[in-house]
Amino acid sequence: MNIAAYPKYDGYKDSGEGWIQDVPAHWETRKLKHLFQEKRHRPNLALNCGAISFGEVVEKDDERVPLATKASYQEVLAGEFLVNPLNLNYDLKSLRIGLSDINVVVSAGYIVLQAKDDMDKRYFKYLLHRYDVANMKLLGSGVRQTISFNHIANSILVAPPLPEQRAIAAFLDEKCAKVDEAVRIKEEQIALLRERRQILIQQAVTRGLNPAAPMKDSGIDWIGQTPAHWEVIRFKNLFMQSRLPVRKDDGVVTSYRDGQVTLRANRRMDGYTEAVLEGGYQGIRVGQLVLNSMDAFEGAIGVSDSDGKCTPEYVICDPVDKSINQYFFAYLLREMALADYIEVICNAVRQRAVRIRFNNLATRFMVLPPPVEQTEIVAFVEREKSRIADAIAIKEEQIAALKEYKTSLINAAVTGKIKVA
16 A cells, blocks of 8 residues: 555644654654663573564574673563664664563663553554664764663654554554565565576586487486486596786686676675685686685686686686587586585585685586587576576565565654554
């Protein structure tokens, strides 16, 4: 439903607070300290440790908190509000105020609020979320931007009559649950689309595009059956390791876990592991097959779309002849990684210790379709990836719209811009 279609109250007044704006004429505006008091620090070693996470009070692993540290923690009980006032400038997205529905102890740096008046705490949970995002993150000072109860005590809040608080909370509980369910369904659909994409790629690079083609045992554990007319050949007979010099003004090229290999300046910095060895760069050119030795097991394998330089932690390969399509083998090797076979051949003690080297691959067998089929498979994979990416983008836009609607609905209801009771 369009928020503008909801009815309004008969009359409004200026709340005197910018983030609230006008409120229904019969609603009260009150300072936070007149609605809530700061709870005195009370230790309780009998309770599990907790924290606030995205506006929810959650338990955390007691075993990871030393007893001496836990002894300094304070109690927060169900029905009390927990505020994380620490380092506001470090995280501008997470909700920092939550209504606890569990009994835990939390860091002494948190603020625990107790209601002073009879109120519907669910309504104030929604209102304080809005206050958190619109006002609290602007408070505080210093490098770490940490606040105390005194920073928020004189903040202006609104307090509808108790029956309206209950009605607004019930309305938002129902509407938000429906929005959350719609988001969950779309997120599941995205997960299925991604799973479908992976299955299509895996089948294409190991079984080809002709489902009626005669099959044979490839002799490769992670592949199994493969078209009978495909060759099985060692990696060293398909690719040789590249060792190019660095040229003046070369930019840094990065290999990401989604398979893109590009200049670092071309995209964000997440989705890859920073190599320990930054010295001794090697040259890299457009069209070269690249394996990020640290992240290959997570799919950081692709073909470079850029000229530049890269860390010596990258394994760079050139086809031995023009009949070998490096794009096909980038997809094949990514499937090898996602099948956990790279970890197997590297014999790493733990996942983050995996380092894939050319020698690890050199004697391993790969399937080799005829050149025309390699090209056809790459074209098919690119088409399917594009088609599924478009479908995922639509779902993500729908999720963003739902979340925006939910936020707008909460804001409108808790500040009286719409009448729901």
